[in-house]
Each structure stands twice: as C-alpha cells, then as structure tokens.
Amino acid sequence: xxxxxxxxxxxxxxxxxxxxxxxxxxxxxxxxxxxxxxxxxxxxxxxxxxxxxxxxxxxxxxxxxxxxxxxxxxxxxxxxxxxxxxxxxxxxxxxxxxxxxxxxxxxxxxxxxxxxxxxxxxxxxxxxxxxxxxxxxxxxxxxxxxxxxxxxxxxxxxxxxxxxxxxxxxxxxxxxxxxxxxxxxxxxxxxxxxxxxxxxxxxxxxxxxxxxxxxxxxxxxxxxxxxxxxxxxxxxxxxxxxxxxxxxx
Numbered sequence: 001x002x003x004x005x006x007x008x009x010x011x012x013x014x015x016x017x018x019x020x021x022x023x024x025x026x027x028x029x030x031x032x033x034x035x036x037x038x039x040x041x042x043x044x045x046x047x048x049x050x051x052x053x054x055x056x057x058x059x060x061x062x063x064x065x066x067x068x069x070x071x072x073x074x075x076x077x078x079x080x081x082x083x084x085x086x087x088x089x090x091x092x093x094x095x096x097x098x099x100x101x102x103x104x105x106x107x108x109x110x111x112x113x114x115x116x117x118x119x120x121x122x123x124x125x126x127x128x129x130x131x132x133x134x135x136x137x138x139x140x141x142x143x144x145x146x147x148x149x150x151x152x153x154x155x156x157x158x159x160x161x162x163x164x165x166x167x168x169x170x171x172x173x174x175x176x177x178x179x180x181x182x183x184x185x186x187x188x189x190x191x192x193x194x195x196x197x198x199x200x201x202x203x204x205x206x207x208x209x210x211x212x213x214x215x216x217x218x219x220x221x222x223x224x225x226x227x228x229x230x231x232x233x234x235x236x237x238x239x240x241x242x243x244x245x246x247x248x249x
Contacts, residue, residue, distance in 0.1 A: 003060055003062060005028055007055075007057075008053070009050065010025055020040060020050050034069045035067070035069070046072070076120075086128065094132060097139055114138050146198065147194075149195050151171075161173055162185060162187070163176075167180050189214070193218065
C-alpha cells in the first residue's frame with residue numbers, strides 16, 4: 001500500500017553503496033525515516049528529490065521501521081539557500097534542531113508550517129538570524145522547556161519584568177531579581193521582543209528590524225538557555241557560530 005505525503009527533508013545519510021536514508025518532516029505523519037534506493041547514483045531519478053531541504057510530495061510505502069520512497073516531486077528546492085553558505089548554515093541548524101527535539105511518534109501540522117515558512121523567509125532574504133531565534137522559541141515550546149516571559153517566573157507579577165533568568169527559566173520582576181544574581185537585564189523593548197517571539201506565527205512576520213546590541217543580547221540569552229535546558233548537542237550550532245564570526249568586522 002502506497003501513501004502520498006508532503007514533506008520537508010531534514011537530513012539524509014548514506015546507506016550501503018547506492019542508497020540513502022532520508023528523514024522527512026510531514027504535516028500528516030510527523031517525522032519519518034525512509035529509504036531511497038539508488039539515490040546515491042548520480043543519474044538516478046531519486047538523487048534530485050532526496051537532497052537536504054527539499055520540499056516536495058513523496059510517494060512512500062510504509063514499513064515497520066523505515067518507509068520506502070518510491071518516487072517524488074520537488075515543490076521547492078530553495079535554490080537561494082543552496083547558493084549561500086550563510087543561509088545554508090542557518091537552515092542546517094533549523095533542520096537539526098527540529099530533528100533532535102521532535103518526537104517521531106507525534107506530529108504537529110502547525111510546527112511543520114512554521115518550519116517551512118521560516119525556510120521560505122530565509123530563501124527570500126529576510127533576516128536569517130532573527131528568524132532562527134523566533135523558530136528556536138517555537139521548538140522550545142514544542143519540547144516543553146520554553147521560558148516564561150509573560151509574568152514573573154517567581155511571583156507571577158506581570159509588571160516591571162526587567163530581568164531574564166536562565167536558571168529560573170524565565171523573566172523576573174524587579175522585586176524578585178535577587179533570585180538570580182546572574183540574570184540578564186532586559187529593557188522594556190527587549191522584553192516585548194521576547195513576548196513577540198513566543199507568540200508570533202511565522203506567516204505573520206513582515207519587515208524585521210532589531211538593533212545589533214539587542215540581537216547580541218538575545219543570542220546570549222537563547223544560547224545559554226538552550227545549553228542549560230535543551231540537553232542535545234547540535235553540531236550545526238557550532239558551525240553556525242563559526243560562520244557568524246566570519247560576518248563580524
């Protein structure tokens with residue numbers, strides 16, 4: 001029995017001399033692994049449709065452990081990403097983060113749409129750095145360790161939220177800032193950004209403009225937060241940091 005599914009390729013790995021195992025994120029079946037026979041052969045019809053970051057329709061035959069891809073149709077190859085090493089680095093990170101944090105037994109059509117739209121925005125030259133941070137927030141929510149940003153994580157107050165505590169797991173009001181001497185001070189504008197990141201649908205994003213110093217602070221907050229609460233080592237994150245260093249004057 002064959003099934004037609006839409007999907008986005010998160011990663012591929014070689015299997016034997018001529019085959020590939022493809023990890024697909026789909027809106028209807030969640031995250032699935034599938035074997036693409038002959039995909040390593042250059043002239044194979046499977047080669048073009050089993051590259052990382054391909055968005056397409058796939059005809060698969062479900063199996064007990066791995067499905068089998070019988071054929072596919074490319075809906076978007078995101079050429080703008082493939083031709084830009086910085087965009088490739090960001091998209092690789094998004095794909096690895098998604099692969100690590102999504103349970104293959106569950107599926108979330110909303111999250112699939114969020115990933116696909118984030119990749120589309122990166123492909124069309126919106127700020128990849130900011131898009132990545134917004135998507136990270138959504139993955140933290142999906143994985144169940146997102147920080148609390150709409151009220152003080154200690155007392156519940158929703159005013160004077162000027163501190164972000166990695167250790168406490170969210171924002172602290174001025175009165176509770178003593179709970180974490182290493183908490184980041186966040187301005188009213190920066191706190192507003194944290195709330196927007198946690199709520200906004202990727203499809204609603206218009207022009208993005210964030211001051212360089214706010215970007216740096218957001219990066220620090222999110223990097224440290226993931227290191228303490230995330231739990232998975234991400235090889236692509238290290239590469240992304242190296243690429244970011246190249247962009248700095």
